[in-house]
Amino acid sequence: MLSVKYRPASRSITKSRKQYRTMLLQCALASVFASGLSGCGDEATVELSEYVKEVKARHKSRIPxxxxxxQFEIFNYNDGGLRNPFEPTVEIQALETNNGLQPDMVxxxxxLEQYALGSLKMMGSLEKNGRLWALIWASDGTLFRTTVGKHLGKNNGRILAISExxxxxxxxxxxxxGGWIERTTTLAVSE
Structure with a gap:
């Protein structure tokens, strides 16, 4: 026996109608977009084309x-016979003679030799048994008593005389x- 299935025709018709409507709607939208884009683009394209023509027509300047x-002459430096700038001149070498003066390091x-002379102040003097003593105030607040022959300051200063x-x-x-020289200095009473 042969079996035949029946399909109603309305289904295929409705399906093809939907496809037809969808295709028709797509074509309508495409034509609307195309006409809208062509209407907007003409004016801007014309202005742009005119500007490009104007720029191309401008006079082109030549770059020099x-x-x-x-060209410079090459200079050859010859240091033969010139003095070395790192060695003292002859005049200075003559002055460097050792005069035999040296501080006693031993x-x-x-x-008072641990203080710089600028940090010491003479506060006054006093006499005891015919000997004059100086009163020295150090920067750390200590008061010292010293006399002739003693040393003070960092430069090997030996006291020669004390007055009031x-x-x-x-x-x-x-x-x-490279040598040593003697220098006389005074330390006066501070006000």
Whole structure:
């Protein structure tokens, strides 16, 4: 026996109608978009085309060529016979003679030699058993008593004389040329 299935025709018709409507709607939308884009683009495209023509029509300026580099003579430096700038001149070498003056580095240091001379102040003097003593105030607040022959300051200063108003001392300082020189300095009573 042969079996035949029946399909109603309305289904296939409704399906093809839906496809037809969808296709028709797509075509309508495409034509609307195409007409909208062509209407908007014409004016801007025309302005752009005119500007491009104007730029191309402008006078083109020529850039001048680069100048040729200037040729310099090569200088050869010959240092033969010239003095070395790192060695002292002859005049300075003559002054560097050792005069034999040197501070005594092996003697016992006095207490006041640990202070710079600028940090010491003479506060006054007093006399005891015919000997004049100077009163020295250090920057750390300590008061010292010293007399002639003692040392003070960092430059090997030896006290030569003491008066009521000042101390006279002889310092041995470097001369900057490798030697030593003596220098007289005074430390006066501070106000």
């Amino acid at each position: 060529p680069l100048p040729t580099p200037q 003697r016992n240091r006095d207490v 108003s000042e101390i006279e001392l002889m310092e041995i300082v470097p001369d900057g040329l």
